[in-house]
Amino acid sequence: MSQEGSYGKWTISSSDESEEEKPQLDKPPASPLPDAGQGAAGQPRYTCSEARKAAHRRKLEPMKFSSTDSASEASPCKRQKSGSQEDLGWCLSSSEDELPRERQQEQAEDSRVKEEKGPPSPRDRSARGAGPHGRPASCGLPEEEGEQEVSGEGQDVWDLLDKGNPFQFYLTRVSGIKPKYNTGALHIKDILSPLFGTLVSSAQFNYCFDVNWLVRQYPPEFRKKPVLLVHGDKREAKAHLLAEAKPYGNVTLCQAKLDIAFGTHHTIWLSPLYPRIVHGTHRSGESATHFKADLISYLAAYDAAPLKEWIDTIQEHDLSETNVYLIASTPGRFQGNQKDNWGHFRLRKLLKEHAAPIPKAESWPVIGQFSSIGSLGADESKWLCSEFKETLVTLGKESRTLGSAVPLHLIYPSVENVRTSLEGYPAGGSLPYSIQTAEKQNWLHSYFHKWSADTSGRTNAMPHIKTYLRSSPDFSQIAWFLVTSANLSKAAWGALEKGGTQLMIRSYELGVLFLPSVFDLDSFKVKQKFFSGSSQEPTASFPVPYDLPPELYGNRDRPWIWNIPYVKAPDTHGNMWVPS
Structure with missing residues (x-):
C-alpha cells in the first residue's frame, strides 16, 4: 500500500x-x-x-x-x-580488492605457503589474538587493505599498543582521511601480524564473511593455518559461503543456531593474547571481572562441537589481567x-x-x-x-x-x-x-x-x-x-x-x-x-x-x-x- x-x-x-x-x-x-x-x-x-x-x-x-x-x-x-x-x-583501496575474482584467487594461491603436515589442535597451542595486554580491540569503521601504517604519522603498531591509551581501546583504520584521524587505529593485518607471535590457528566470529578478502589479511606465512568461521548464514547464503571457503583447505565453518525467527549472528570481538597456565600451579586464570567464565559460557551457548576445542583452550590459559566485563x-x-x-x-x-x-x-x-x-x-x-x-x-x-x-x-x-x-x-x-x-x-x-x-x-x-x-x-x-x-x-x-x-x-x-x-x-x-x-x-x-x-x-x-x-x-x- x-x-x-x-x-x-x-x-x-x-x-x-x-x-x-x-x-x-x-x-x-x-x-x-x-x-x-x-x-x-x-x-x-x-x-x-x-x-x-x-x-x-x-x-x-x-x-x-x-x-x-x-x-x-x-x-x-x-x-x-x-x-x-x-x-x-x-573510493575503495587501490589494492587487490579491485582485481577480477579470478586474479584474486590466483594471488591468494600464489601467496600461500607450503602446508605443514599434521596441524596441532587448539589444545596443543597458545590462544592468540588482538590485544597483547589482555584488552579488546574494537572494530568500528571501514578499513583499507593496502596501507601498512596504522596510527598516523610515524607511529608503528608496537608503539601504539605499548604506549597507547591506558584503556587499550582501538578503532579500525579508515582509508582516505587525514592521518590524524587514524591516530590510535588498527587494521586487521596489524592484529594478525607476526609481531605478536607465531599464529597457529584462529577463529573468526562475524555476521558476513568475504573469505577471499579475509585470507588475504593474514600474513603469507599464516595463510595455511587453520581458520574457523562462525557464521549465522542459512540456505542459499550458507551454500555460497561453503562454496567460497571450499578452495581453502584450512578454512572450516561452524553455523550458529538461530532457532528464534529473524535473529542474526552479529558478534564482533577480537580475543586478547593470554599466556598458558603453568601446569601444577593450580591457578584458575580468572580475572576480577569474571571474564573467563563469561566467555566460556558464551561459547558454550552455541552448543557446537567445533567450539568445544576452543573452550578447552581458554580453560588452559590465564585471563586474569582482563579489566573489562563481557x-x-x-x-x-x-x-x-x-x-x-x-x-x-x-x-x-x-x-x-x-x-x-x-x-x-x-x-x-x-x-x-x-x-x-x-x-x-x-x-x-x-x-x-x-x-x-x-x-x-x-x-x-x-x-x-x-x-x-x-x-x-x-x-x-x-x-x-x-x-x-x-x-x-x-x-x-x-x-x-x-x-x-x-x-x-x-x-x-x-x-x-x-x-x-x-x-x-x-x-x-x-x-x-x-x-x-x-x-x-x-x-x-x-x-x-x-x-x-x-x-x-x-x-x-x-x-x-x-x-x-x-x-x-x-x-x-x-x-x-x-x-x-x-x-x-x-x-x-x-x-x-x-x-x-x-x-x-x-x-x-x-x-x-x-x-x-x-x-x-x-x-x-x-x-x-x-x-x-x-x-x-x-x-x-x-x-x-x-x-x-
Whole structure:
C-alpha cells in the first residue's frame, strides 16, 4: 500500500516487524544487475542477508547526479555504466580488492605457503589474538587493505599498543582521511601480524564473511593455518559461503543456531593474547571481572562441537589481567536468574553490582550510538524508555528508577551526515534503517543527534561501531562505557515477555563494558573532541569515538533511511541514491 509521511510517499510493507526482525521480503530493491546468488559472471557472491546484497549492489552502481535531473522523488536517474571503481565516484583501496575474482584467487594461491603436515589442535597451542595486554580491540569503521601504517604519522603498531591509551581501546583504520584521524587505529593485518607471535590457528566470529578478502589479511606465512568461521548464514547464503571457503583447505565453518525467527549472528570481538597456565600451579586464570567464565559460557551457548576445542583452550590459559566485563546476547527465552546472564539484563546486573552511585544521577544523560534500528513499538513506553532505559540508568546497588528524569541522547547519522561523508550516499548501505520501520516510530526521531563531523563540516566516515555510555551533565566525564555489536533493537538486547518474567533474545551479540572502578578511578575523563587530534588532551582521557556534547538534529534534519531515494542534492562524489 502507499502511505504519505514525513519522508514523502512510499510503497510500504504491511508487516509490523522491523527490518532485522523479519524475512527480507521488503528488502530495498537494487539496481537491475544479474542475480548475484546465481553466480553471474563478474558479480560478487554474497554470504549474508538479502539486505546486505542490495546494499552492495548499490555501492557498486551509485546514481550519478546531473543538474538536468528533476528534484522530484519520482525522477528517473542516470546510471553509471563504467566498471572501474574510480568512475563509480567512490573510493575503495587501490589494492587487490579491485582485481577480477579470478586474479584474486590466483594471488591468494600464489601467496600461500607450503602446508605443514599434521596441524596441532587448539589444545596443543597458545590462544592468540588482538590485544597483547589482555584488552579488546574494537572494530568500528571501514578499513583499507593496502596501507601498512596504522596510527598516523610515524607511529608503528608496537608503539601504539605499548604506549597507547591506558584503556587499550582501538578503532579500525579508515582509508582516505587525514592521518590524524587514524591516530590510535588498527587494521586487521596489524592484529594478525607476526609481531605478536607465531599464529597457529584462529577463529573468526562475524555476521558476513568475504573469505577471499579475509585470507588475504593474514600474513603469507599464516595463510595455511587453520581458520574457523562462525557464521549465522542459512540456505542459499550458507551454500555460497561453503562454496567460497571450499578452495581453502584450512578454512572450516561452524553455523550458529538461530532457532528464534529473524535473529542474526552479529558478534564482533577480537580475543586478547593470554599466556598458558603453568601446569601444577593450580591457578584458575580468572580475572576480577569474571571474564573467563563469561566467555566460556558464551561459547558454550552455541552448543557446537567445533567450539568445544576452543573452550578447552581458554580453560588452559590465564585471563586474569582482563579489566573489562563481557556482555553477551544469545538466542533464547530466559527466566529466573538466567535473565541476568544475557542482553540488557546482564548490563543491568553489572551496573548494579559494580558501578558506583553518583550524586544527582538524574542529571547524568545516557548516550546510545548505533548503525541500525529495530522496531521499538508504537511509543517510547513500549521498550526504549521502560525496560531498556531502566537498565541504562542503573548505577550501584541502591539505584532507583529515575524514569524520564534522565536525558537520553541517541546518535544516528542524518541524511546530511551520509550525503557529505567520505563515501557519500553509498555509505548508507551499511545503515539499514528502513522506511517500513521508521514510519511507525516517528516519535523516536526526537531523540536523535548527529554523527560527529570534522572541523571542515564534512563527516569523515559513517559508523558501524555501536557504543553506549553514561555521561556527566557537562560531558567531561563518564560513569561507564560499553562497546558492543548490539544495535538499538529488541532482537539484540532482549525484550520482556510473560508479564516481565521472561527475557526473549533473538540474536548473538558481544560487547565489553569499561567501568572506572576496575582502573581505580571514580569516573573516566573524556576527550570531548575525539577527532580534533589535539595534543593538549590528557592521555588518561577515555577515547569516546565521537564528539561530545552530541548535537541534536535540526528542524530540517532527517534520519538516514536506506530504502528511499535521495535526489535533491548530490553527495560528495556527485551521486544520487535511488533504490530501484
